[in-house]
Amino acid sequence: MKKNDEKIEFSISQEELDKKWADAKASMQGHSWIQQGTEIKCDSCPFPHSFYIEPGNILKGIDEDGNPIIEAVLTQQ
Numbered sequence: 001m002k003k004n005d006e007k008i009e010f011s012i013s014q015e016e017l018d019k020k021w022a023d024a025k026a027s028m029q030g031h032s033w034i035q036q037g038t039e040i041k042c043d044s045c046p047f048p049h050s051f052y053i054e055p056g057n058i059l060k061g062i063d064e065d066g067n068p069i070i071e072a073v074l075t076q077q
């Protein structure tokens with residue numbers, strides 16, 4: 001029987017998690033975001049990239065760090 005020495009580590013430290021989150025946020029910065037339906041597209045990079053938001057949310061703007069500001073639209077009925 002072959003012993004598997006390579007264990008897959010699923011748990012990461014809070015520190016690593018914070019770093020991953022910081023990296024993810026950093027990758028969102030410095031772009032010019034536009035909304036098309038439920039898609040938020042970057043209009044400033046030479047390569048297309050975008051992400052989806054839930055219906056009922058709008059791109060409200062871009063904060064001072066270049067992060068897209070997504071806001072839920074309150075529907076009053």
Ligand SMILES: [Zn+2]
Pocket residue numbers: 030031032042043044045049
């Ligand atoms: Zn971009």
